[in-house]
Amino acid sequence: MDTQTWIYLVVGATFALYVGIAIWARAGSTGEFYVAGGSINPVANGMATAADWMSAASFISMAGLIAFLGYDASAYLMGWTGGYVLLAMLLAPYLRKFGKFTVPEFIGERYYSKTARLVAVVCLIVASITYVIGQMKGIGVAFGRFLEVEFATGLLIGMAIVFFYSVLGGMKGITYTQIAQYVVLIFAYTVPAIFISLQLTGLPLPQLGLGATMADGSGMYMLEKLDQVVTELGFPAYSTLKGSELNTALLTLSLMIGTAGLPHVIIRFFTVPKVSDARRSAGWALVFIAILYTTAPGVGAMARLNLMDTIQTGPVGEENANLVYENRPEWFRTWETTGLLEFEDKNGDGLIQYYDDTNEEFDQKARSEYGWEGNEMVTVDRDIMVLANPEIAKLPSWVIALVAAGGLAAALSTAAGLLLAISSAISHDLVKGMIKPDVSEKGELMAGRIAMAGAVLGAGYLGLNPPGFAAQVVALAFGLAGSSLFPALMMGIFSKEVNRVGAIAGMLAGLGATLFYIFMYKGWFFVPGTNLLPNNADNWIFGIQPESFGAIGAMINFAVAIILSKVTGRPPAHIQDLVESVRVPRGASAPSASH
Amino acid sequence: MSTKDQSAAAQYWRANIRLLSKLLLVWFLVSYVAGIFLADVLNNISIGGYPLGFWFAQQGSIYVFVGLIFYYVYRMNQIDREFGVEEE
Numbered sequence: 001m002d003t004q005t006w007i008y009l010v011v012g013a014t015f016a017l018y019v020g021i022a023i024w025a026r027a028g029s030t031g032e033f034y035v036a037g038g039s040i041n042p043v044a045n046g047m048a049t050a051a052d053w054m055s056a057a058s059f060i061s062m063a064g065l066i067a068f069l070g071y072d073a074s075a076y077l078m079g080w081t082g083g084y085v086l087l088a089m090l091l092a093p094y095l096r097k098f099g100k101f102t103v104p105e106f107i108g109e110r111y112y113s114k115t116a117r118l119v120a121v122v123c124l125i126v127a128s129i130t131y132v133i134g135q136m137k138g139i140g141v142a143f144g145r146f147l148e149v150e151f152a153t154g155l156l157i158g159m160a161i162v163f164f165y166s167v168l169g170g171m172k173g174i175t176y177t178q179i180a181q182y183v184v185l186i187f188a189y190t191v192p193a194i195f196i197s198l199q200l201t202g203l204p205l206p207q208l209g210l211g212a213t214m215a216d217g218s219g220m221y222m223l224e225k226l227d228q229v230v231t232e233l234g235f236p237a238y239s240t241l242k243g244s245e246l247n248t249a250l251l252t253l254s255l256m257i258g259t260a261g262l263p264h265v266i267i268r269f270f271t272v273p274k275v276s277d278a279r280r281s282a283g284w285a286l287v288f289i290a291i292l293y294t295t296a297p298g299v300g301a302m303a304r305l306n307l308m309d310t311i312q313t314g315p316v317g318e319e320n321a322n323l324v325y326e327n328r329p330e331w332f333r334t335w336e337t338t339g340l341l342e343f344e345d346k347n348g349d350g351l352i353q354y355y356d357d358t359n360e361e362f363d364q365k366a367r368s369e370y371g372w373e374g375n376e377m378v379t380v381d382r383d384i385m386v387l388a389n390p391e392i393a394k395l396p397s398w399v400i401a402l403v404a405a406g407g408l409a410a411a412l413s414t415a416a417g418l419l420l421a422i423s424s425a426i427s428h429d430l431v432k433g434m435i436k437p438d439v440s441e442k443g444e445l446m447a448g449r450i451a452m453a454g455a456v457l458g459a460g461y462l463g464l465n466p467p468g469f470a471a472q473v474v475a476l477a478f479g480l481a482g483s484s485l486f487p488a489l490m491m492g493i494f495s496k497e498v499n500r501v502g503a504i505a506g507m508l509a510g511l512g513a514t515l516f517y518i519f520m521y522k523g524w525f526f527v528p529g530t531n532l533l534p535n536n537a538d539n540w541i542f543g544i545q546p547e548s549f550g551a552i553g554a555m556i557n558f559a560v561a562i563i564l565s566k567v568t569g570r571p572p573a574h575i576q577d578l579v580e581s582v583r584v585p586r587g588a589s590a591p592s593a594s595h
Numbered sequence: 596m597s598t599k600d601q602s603a604a605a606q607y608w609r610a611n612i613r614l615l616s617k618l619l620l621v622w623f624l625v626s627y628v629a630g631i632f633l634a635d636v637l638n639n640i641s642i643g644g645y646p647l648g649f650w651f652a653q654q655g656s657i658y659v660f661v662g663l664i665f666y667y668v669y670r671m672n673q674i675d676r677e678f679g680v681e682e683e
Binding site for chain 2: 066071074077078081082084085088089090093207210211212213221222223224239240241245248249252253274275276279280282283286287290293294297580583584585586587588
C-alpha cells in the first residue's frame with residue numbers, strides 16, 4: 001500500500017473512533033456537560049489531561065525548537081512539565097474541594113465580587129481564544145500536507161468532528177475522546193522516535209539513545225558528535241546554554257505558572273470524584289506528559305543530526321562533500337512545494353551549503369577558503385522537523401500515516417478542551433452567574449451547547465482568517481494565565497488576608513504590566529510598526545524577552561494584592577471560613593451549581 | 596467549628612505547608628539550579644554521553660517532577676489520616 005492510502009486509512013479510523021465515542025458519551029445534565037459528572041477515574045483523567053495539555057505545539061513544534069536551539073530549549077521542557085508540580089501542590093486539590101464548575105466562579109466567590117469574576121472571565125476567554133487559533137492552524141496544516149486537501153477543507157473537516165463530540169457530549173464526550181486521542185498521539189510520537197534511535201545508536205529508547213555512543217563506528221557520543229557537526233559549520237554548540245541565565249530562568253518560571261494557571265487544564269481536575277484523586281490525577285497527567293517530553297529531546301537532536309548529515313555529506317570545505325541539489329531526496333522536494341524548506345544556489349555550483357553565515361568569522365573563512373557565498377538553505381521551518389522526520393529516516397509508510405493522525409489528535413484534543421473552557425465561562429459565569437441567574441438547568445445546558453457551537457464556529461473563522469499576530473499570541477496566553485489567574489487563585493487559597501480590592505487591583509496590575517511589556521516590543525495589539533523598541537536582546541530590559549515577563553507580572557500581582565489588602569482590611573468572616581474549608585479534603589462533594 | 600477543631604485545622608495546614616516547602620525546594624534545585632544556574636559547572640561532569648547540566652535540563656528534572664508529585668500524594672494521604680480530615 002502506498003503512503004497516501006495508509007494515511008486515509010489511519011486518519012479515517014481514528015476519526016470514526018472519536019465520532020463513535022461522542023455518540024456513546026452524550027451529556028444529559030449541566031454536571032455532565034461541565035465536569036463529566038465528577039466521576040472520572042484519576043488515571044483516566046490524567047491521560048485526558050495529558051491530551052488536553054499537549055497541543056499541536058507540543059507535538060509538532062517542540063522537537064523542532066529543541067533541534068535548532070539545543071540547550072536553550074530546555075526552558076520549554078522544564079516549564080511545561082514543572083507547572084504540574086505547582087498545579088498538584090498549590091491549586092488542583094483545593095479548587096476540587098471548592099466543588100464548582102469554573103475557574104472564574106472560584107475567583108468570584110473567594111473575592112466576593114462580580115467584578116473579580118468578570119476580570120477572570122475576560123482573562124480566560126482571551127487566553128483560550130489566542131491559544132485555540134494555533135490549534136486550528138495546526139489542524140489545517142496537518143490536513144493540507146497529509147490528506148492533500150485545501151487548508152480550508154481540512155479545517156472544516158476538523159471543526160465538524162470537534163463540533164460533533166463537544167456540543168453533544170460536553171466535558172463527558174471530550175474526556176473520553178481525549179483518552180483515545182492520547183493513545184493515538186503518544187503512539188505516533190514514540191514509534192518513529194524508537195526507529196530513529198535504533199538506527200543511530202542501536203538503543204530503542206531515545207531517552208537513552210541521546211546519551212549513548214553512535215552506531216556508525218566512530219565511538220563518539222551522540223551529543224559530542226552533534227556538537228562537532230554543528231560547530232564545524234559555524235553554528236553555536238548544541239549542548240551548552242547560550243542565552244542569559246536570568247532570562248532562561250524567568251522564561252521557565254513564566255511557562256510553569258502559565259501552565260498551572262491555564263483554565264482549560266485546571267477544570268480537568270474538577271472531573272475526579274475526590275480531593276485526593278485530584279492530587280493523584282496531576283501525578284498521572286505528568287507521567288503521561290513526561291513520556292512525550294522526555295522523548296522530544298532525542299527526537300530533536302536526532303532530527304538535527306540527520307538533517308545536517310543529509311546536506312553536509314563529507315568533511316567541511318572539501319570538494320564533493322555537499323549534497324548535489326539535483327540529487328536531493330524525495331522528502332526535500334515535497335517540503336519545498338510547501339515553502340517551508342527553501343534553497344537558493346548563491347554561488348551557482350549546484351551543491352547545497354548549509355552553514356551559519358551570521359557567524360562572521362566562519363562566514364569569512366567559508367567565502368575565502370571554500371568559495372561559499374552564504375547559507376543556501378534560506379528557509380528551514382522548525383515545524384517540519386517532526387513531520388518530516390520519518391521520511392528523512394526512511395521509515396515505512398504506515399509510520400508516516402501514524403504521525404499524521406497523531407498531529408491531528410494533539411490539535412483536536414487541545415482545541416476541544418479550550419472550547420469547553422470558553423463555553424462554560426460564557427454559559428455558567430456570564431449567563432447563569434450574571435445575566436439570568438434564574439435560568440433552569442435545562443436552559444443552562446442549552447446555553448452551554450449554543451456557546452460551544454458559537455465557540456467552534458468562531459475558532460474556525462479565526463483559523464481561516466488568522467490575525468497577523470497569530471504566531472505571537474502563545475506568549476500572550478501564558479502571560480495572561482501566569483500574571484493574572486495563577487496569583488489570584490494561589491492567594492485565594494494560601495492567604496486569608498487578601499481581599500476584594502487587593503485581588504482585583506493585583507490582577508489588573510499583573511496583567512497590565514505584562515501586556516505593556518509584550519506590546520512594547522511586539523506592537524500595540526500586535527499591529528506591526530507600533531512597537532516602542534525593536535524586539536531583540538539588545539533592547540530588552542535586563543535581557544528579559546517578552547515571553548519571559550509573565551513571571552515578573554505575577555510578582556507585581558502578588559505585591560499589589562498583598563500591600564493593598566493590608567491597607568484596606570481583612571475579608572469578611574464567611575470568606576475566611578471558605579478558605580478554611582477549601583484547605584481540608586473532608587466534606588468534598590460532587591461539583592454542583594447550587595450555592 | 597470549635598476552637599479545638601480550629602487549632603487542629605491550623606496544625607494540619609502547617610504540616611501541609613512544611614511538606615510542600617521541602618518539595619518545592621527540590622523542584623527549584625533540579626530545574627533552576629542544576630538545569631540553568633549551575634549548568635556550566637555541572638556540564639564538566641558526564642553520565643554516559645550526557646553532560647550533567649544538560650541531563651538535568653532535558654531529562655532529569657522531568658523525572659524528579661513526577662517523583663515529587665507522587666511523594667506528595669503519598670505523604671498528604673498520611674497527613675490527612677493523621678489529622679482525621681481524609682474523605683469518607
